[in-house]
Amino acid sequence: MKIWTVLALLTAGTVSLSAASPFGAWQQHRQRRLDRQPVPERFDIRLGVAGSPVRAGSLYLDGGIGAWLAKYDDSYDWYDNRLRDIYSDYNGPTRTTGAIGIGFDYAVCRWFSVSADLAVTLLWHDSYDAITNQQVRGGTGAAIYLLPRAKFMYMNRRNVRLYGSLGVGAAKYVGFPKLSYSYTSDSGVHFVDNSLRPCGEFSPIGIEVGRKFFGFAELGVGTLYYGLQAGIGYKF
Amino acid sequence: MKKYILSLLVAAAGLLLAGCTIDEGGNPYRTSYKLQSFSYRMTQRTSVAAVSALNQLLLDGTDINREGFNASVDGEIPFRITRKSQDCWEAATDGEYATASLRFSFSMTVRREPQEDGHDRWTCSDVEATQTEDQSRATLANIGGDIVFDWDTRVYPTLVESTLEQNGSYRVEFFPRGMTGCLDWCEITFSKGDISNCRASIGR
Numbered sequence: 001m002k003i004w005t006v007l008a009l010l011t012a013g014t015v016s017l018s019a020a021s022p023f024g025a026w027q028q029h030r031q032r033r034l035d036r037q038p039v040p041e042r043f044d045i046r047l048g049v050a051g052s053p054v055r056a057g058s059l060y061l062d063g064g065i066g067a068w069l070a071k072y073d074d075s076y077d078w079y080d081n082r083l084r085d086i087y088s089d090y091n092g093p094t095r096t097t098g099a100i101g102i103g104f105d106y107a108v109c110r111w112f113s114v115s116a117d118l119a120v121t122l123l124w125h126d127s128y129d130a131i132t133n134q135q136v137r138g139g140t141g142a143a144i145y146l147l148p149r150a151k152f153m154y155m156n157r158r159n160v161r162l163y164g165s166l167g168v169g170a171a172k173y174v175g176f177p178k179l180s181y182s183y184t185s186d187s188g189v190h191f192v193d194n195s196l197r198p199c200g201e202f203s204p205i206g207i208e209v210g211r212k213f214f215g216f217a218e219l220g221v222g223t224l225y226y227g228l229q230a231g232i233g234y235k236f
Numbered sequence: 237m238k239k240y241i242l243s244l245l246v247a248a249a250g251l252l253l254a255g256c257t258i259d260e261g262g263n264p265y266r267t268s269y270k271l272q273s274f275s276y277r278m279t280q281r282t283s284v285a286a287v288s289a290l291n292q293l294l295l296d297g298t299d300i301n302r303e304g305f306n307a308s309v310d311g312e313i314p315f316r317i318t319r320k321s322q323d324c325w326e327a328a329t330d331g332e333y334a335t336a337s338l339r340f341s342f343s344m345t346v347r348r349e350p351q352e353d354g355h356d357r358w359t360c361s362d363v364e365a366t367q368t369e370d371q372s373r374a375t376l377a378n379i380g381g382d383i384v385f386d387w388d389t390r391v392y393p394t395l396v397e398s399t400l401e402q403n404g405s406y407r408v409e410f411f412p413r414g415m416t417g418c419l420d421w422c423e424i425t426f427s428k429g430d431i432s433n434c435r436a437s438i439g440r
Contacts, residue, residue, distance in 0.1 A: 057258040082338070083372040086270050087412040090263035095256050123258070130266045131412055131419065159239075184336050215243030232243045 038156040039211060041235035042107045046216065048231025051098040053121040055199075055223045056143040056173070060123045061094060063178025063194075087130045094125040099143075099224045103233075105151065113151040117167065119224055120144050141175035145199050145224055154205075161208040163218075171199035171223060199223035211235070266420070268436040275408035275422040276431070278367065278376045282342045283360040283383045284402065285309040286327035289317060290346060290358070291400065300325075300348075313340060323348040332368075339368040342376075355387035355398070363406070371414040379407045379423065388428065401429030 101119030108114060124140040149167030173179050173195045182191045199222070206218025206229075217230040289307035293300050305317040307327075315329045328343035342365035349357040360383040365376040383404035390397045405425040409418040422436040 052258060054258070061259055083274070083367065083369040083374055083410070083412070084337070086265050086274065086410075087372050088265060090261070090265060091259070092261040093257050094259040094261060096258050125259070125261060128263070130263055133263075186336050210239040210243055213240065213243060215239075 035158050037158055038110045038153075039107075039158050039161065039235060041212065044105045044214075044233050044235040046101075046103040046105065046231055046233035048101050048103065048216070048229050049098045050101065050119070050220070050225035050227070050229035051096075052225060052227050053096055053099050053123075053143065054226045056099075056121045056123060056141075057094065057096060059143075059173060059179060060141045060176050061091070061178075063176070063181075089127045089136055090130055092126040092128060092135075094123060096124075097122045099145070099229070101145070101224075101229075101231075103149075105233075110156055111153045113153065113163075115149045115151055115165070115167075117145065117147040117149060117169075117224075119147065121224075139175065139177065141173065141177075143176075144172045144174065146170055147199060147201060147224065149201070159209065159211055163206050163208070165201075165203045165206065165218070165220075167202075167222075168198070168200045171197050173197065201225070203229070208233070266438060268422075268438065271408070271410065271420055271422040271436040271438070272424065272434050274374065275376070275406065275424050275434075275436075278365055278374065278408055279402075279406055279424065279426075281309045281313070281340070282344060282365045282376060283363055283378075283385075286315070286317070286344060286346050286360065287358045287385050287400065289315075289327070290325065290348070293317075315342070317346075320345065332366075337369060339366075341366050351386075353387075353389075355389070357387075358385040358400070359383070360385075360404075371412075373411040374408055375411070376406055376408045378404060380405045383426075399429060402426040403428065405433075 097120075099119045099121045101117050103115050103117040105113045105115040121143040122140065123143070124138065126135050126138045128134065129136050147167040147169035149165045151163050151165040153161055153163045155162040176195060179194045180192065182189055184190075201220050201222030201224045203218045203220035206216060206220075208214045208216040212235050214233050214235065215231070216233060217228060219228055220226075285307075289305070290300055292307075293305060298305070301319060301322060303319050306314060307317055308314045313329065313333045315327060315333075318326045318328075320326055324345065324347045326343065327346055329341045332339040332341045334340075342363070344363040345361045347359045347361070349359060351357050360378065363376065363378040363383060367374045381404060383402060383406070385400050385402055388399045388401050390399075403426055405423060408422045408424070410420040410422075411417070412419055419439040420437060422434070424431060425433040427433075
């Protein structure tokens with residue numbers, strides 16, 4: 001028991017001595033200064049998941065305005081609910097992976113970075129027969145985004161960084177039947193492909209925690225997701 | 237170690253918040269409401285269209301007991317009003333009106349009965365209509381008697397407003413995808429121009 005008491009006293013004495021000594025104070029000051037420094041690495045690579053991909057979901061389920069117009073193209077106001085609609089197949093639950101992405105950042109200066117994100121959202125559902133309610137087929141769609149972004153650092157410290165970003169790019173929607181379709185009107189059969197579209201994402205606030213290996217989370221609204229994106233990254 | 241755990245926690249939170257189901261699905265089309273709405277519109281394209289056309293001819297000063305008139309539903313579907321006898325006509329499409337996506341036809345007998353108040357009563361009997369889209373078909377017929385249109389006149393200090401109000405019942409039967417038997421149906425009853433009763437059945 002005595003030995004533990006002695007060890008405890010020695011430890012306490014050492015700590016209080018180091019904190020009180022000029023060397024200890026200098027070391028703490030140096031550490032604080034170091035922590036306030038921006039992270040020195042200029043590149044980073046990030047992996048993230050974002051939810052919820054509202055825009056991709058709405059395009060997958062309802063198509064764009066073009067699909068909506070085509071639906072009524074050869075009809076008039078009073079056709080607004082047609083037999084073919086009443087007895088068309090319907091969808092079961094639509095599920096998604098969220099937007100899974102990889103991003104590369106380059107810090108141009110202390111407060112500004114440029115980045116390029118490549119993300120994929122998968123969506124899938126089964127279709128059912130309106131009369132028998134039996135499953136008739138399954139469908140999967142993929143939205144692929146390429147999004148260059150400008151990233152503004154509000155606070156840039158070695159271990160914590162706050163930022164906002166704005167990105168504009170392009171999205172390709174594969175397997176979205178309501179974006180690539182054909183329809184028949186009195187003037188014939190028409191083929192439409194609206195699967196390549198612009199996309200954008202605005203993130204007013206995001207946080208990175210960690211130094212070389214870090215976690216991040218950001219709030220955003222746009223084509224990729226409405227809500228939160230989070231993930232991990234590595235600086236080099 | 238702490239920062240690794242923190243990073244993983246943030247990533248896990250993201251995965252959870254990403255959500256999985258974005259739409260619950262289900263059939264928003266084959267519903268009682270859709271059947272009722274479709275049925276209502278069929279009534280508008282048949283009896284209402286025929287009686288309105290005859291009234292418009294009257295307003296235009298046309299002698300409606302003259303032989304034969306052409307009219308249309310919403311300016312799109314042409315139909316013919318043929319005199320059968322004094323104050324009695326047949327209103328019908330010339331065969332089937334067809335577009336790229338649907339075919340539509342109707343026929344009925346319309347009678348005019350002058351009333352004591354000076355307004356005419358219009359009676360539609362043997363109302364029949366068929367709409368076909370791809371392999372699906374819907375038929376409309378009046379049930380429980382004729383469809384009767386009476387004028388409702390309201391006198392205001394500065395104007396007199398007259399409305400032609402529909403009374404009677406229809407039954408619309410649905411034969412989807414080439415079915416010979418009726419799968420769904422809807423019965424719709426009008427009283428003084430408004431829908432007083434409407435019920436639909438969705439078959440299994």
